Amino acid sequence: MSITPVPRVAVIVVAGGSGTRLGAAMPKAFVGIDEHTMLRHALARVFDAPQAQVVVVAPAGREGDALTDAIAAAGDRRELVSVVTGGSSRQASVAAGLEALWGDVEIVLVHDAARALTPPDVFARVVRAVENGAAGAIPVLPVVDTIKRVENQRIVAAVDRAELSAAQTPQGFRRGILDAAYRTAAQEHTDDAALVAESGHTVVVVDGDALAFKITTAADLDRARSLVARHPLPATGARLENPPPIPRIGVGTDVHGFGGEGSLWLAGLEWPGELALSGHSDGDAVAHAIVDALLSAAGLGDIGTHFGTDHPEYAGAHADVFLARTLGLLGEAGWRVGNVAVQVQANRPRFAARRIEAEAVLSAALGGAPVSLSATTTDGLGFTGRGEGVAAFAMALVVPA
Numbered sequence: 001m002s003i004t005p006v007p008r009v010a011v012i013v014v015a016g017g018s019g020t021r022l023g024a025a026m027p028k029a030f031v032g033i034d035e036h037t038m039l040r041h042a043l044a045r046v047f048d049a050p051q052a053q054v055v056v057v058a059p060a061g062r063e064g065d066a067l068t069d070a071i072a073a074a075g076d077r078r079e080l081v082s083v084v085t086g087g088s089s090r091q092a093s094v095a096a097g098l099e100a101l102w103g104d105v106e107i108v109l110v111h112d113a114a115r116a117l118t119p120p121d122v123f124a125r126v127v128r129a130v131e132n133g134a135a136g137a138i139p140v141l142p143v144v145d146t147i148k149r150v151e152n153q154r155i156v157a158a159v160d161r162a163e164l165s166a167a168q169t170p171q172g173f174r175r176g177i178l179d180a181a182y183r184t185a186a187q188e189h190t191d192d193a194a195l196v197a198e199s200g201h202t203v204v205v206v207d208g209d210a211l212a213f214k215i216t217t218a219a220d221l222d223r224a225r226s227l228v229a230r231h232p233l234p235a236t237g238a239r240l241e242n243p244p245p246i247p248r249i250g251v252g253t254d255v256h257g258f259g260g261e262g263s264l265w266l267a268g269l270e271w272p273g274e275l276a277l278s279g280h281s282d283g284d285a286v287a288h289a290i291v292d293a294l295l296s297a298a299g300l301g302d303i304g305t306h307f308g309t310d311h312p313e314y315a316g317a318h319a320d321v322f323l324a325r326t327l328g329l330l331g332e333a334g335w336r337v338g339n340v341a342v343q344v345q346a347n348r349p350r351f352a353a354r355r356i357e358a359e360a361v362l363s364a365a366l367g368g369a370p371v372s373l374s375a376t377t378t379d380g381l382g383f384t385g386r387g388e389g390v391a392a393f394a395m396a397l398v399v400p401a
């Protein structure tokens, strides 16, 4: 009985670009989608299929960061990973990756780190097409817009979109064919299929995937962030099949001093006859601590990110405005509120008689999510004990919507 050997597959993950169109303060592959970088997300999906070798192409000076991401994604397959330094174009970066391939690799996939959410199925389709005899295979999606050829701001022709496809990665090739195409390339191309076609080989297409979109602009990054918020990466090296939706907790604190004008507003209630707190808004430390806890749980920054003093619309605003906006931010990112617990430290006001009322008001502002409130004094210690102000501490749980 003869056994057909399984071809050795390598993936070159190109992460060497600067990301000028994204305009972040760092090379694009190291921008965070959540607590993980774009590169880490791309590699998690690469490692979700068995590979013989993974070569990461990093921008000069960021090789160490790339190795950290690669090791985290590889888990117990650390020995498959290497990092090389990229070049001044994507093509030069792929060429650097090709130099690092092991001698026995037979099929090479080239993948953009910028297509960070590409599902493992797409890799499998590309490998299968090359295993079945194609010189090269790339994933494509149909073009959905009406296409025009434009010159000098004028339409000069309509282009039949049925003839067009949008190319994605990973792009896979027989190793010898890709090596030769890179050795003989006469010009710069934006993808590998173009070099292989230029060298006289036929490249076939397989179905692409909407999730394999390239993170090119700030809007693409927002889209990736909102998708990942609902399905975060599992722990180091773990497989991605059916990732469980993980709830997240967050913490928030706030402090305001007495000395504001008008009435006291605290925990969403007005307290006639009590000293007012000072602040850009109404100084409601309880509401603000809850906002911080919810934003922290959803990984959406903190109150200053969304409600800073540079937002005049929040001057004097009460809890309902802050909490409704926070609920909206969470919803856009794919989260709903599980519950909130908040504790106030203050000599005054006395919460015992109005605790239930405050919980109901805060809960209503959060779309009905349970809010529990407790209050304490500090035995005369600290600024709250001296009656100078109020402190609040909140914890929140958010769950995927």
Ligand SMILES: Nc1ccn([C@@H]2O[C@H](COP(=O)(O)OP(=O)(O)OP(=O)(O)O)[C@@H](O)[C@H]2O)c(=O)n1
Pocket (backbone or CB within 6 Å): 014, 015, 016, 017, 018, 019, 020, 021, 022, 028, 029, 057, 086, 087, 088, 089, 090, 091, 093, 094, 111, 112, 113, 114, 115, 214, 215, 216
């Ligand atoms: N010198 C380069 C340029 C690009 N790439 C990689 O090629 C992929 C596709 O490129 P693109 O999205 O165009 O990335 P950038 O070149 O970084 O972006 P921009 O064109 O906006 O500067 C990315 O994963 C990018 O890191 C690379 O490895 N080396």
Ligand SMILES: C[C@](O)(CO)[C@H](O)COP(=O)(O)O
Pocket (backbone or CB within 6 Å): 090, 112, 166, 167, 168, 169, 190, 191, 192, 214
């Ligand atoms: C390789 C690629 O992602 C396939 O769509 C694309 O060609 C990269 O090109 P870009 O022009 O540098 O974005």
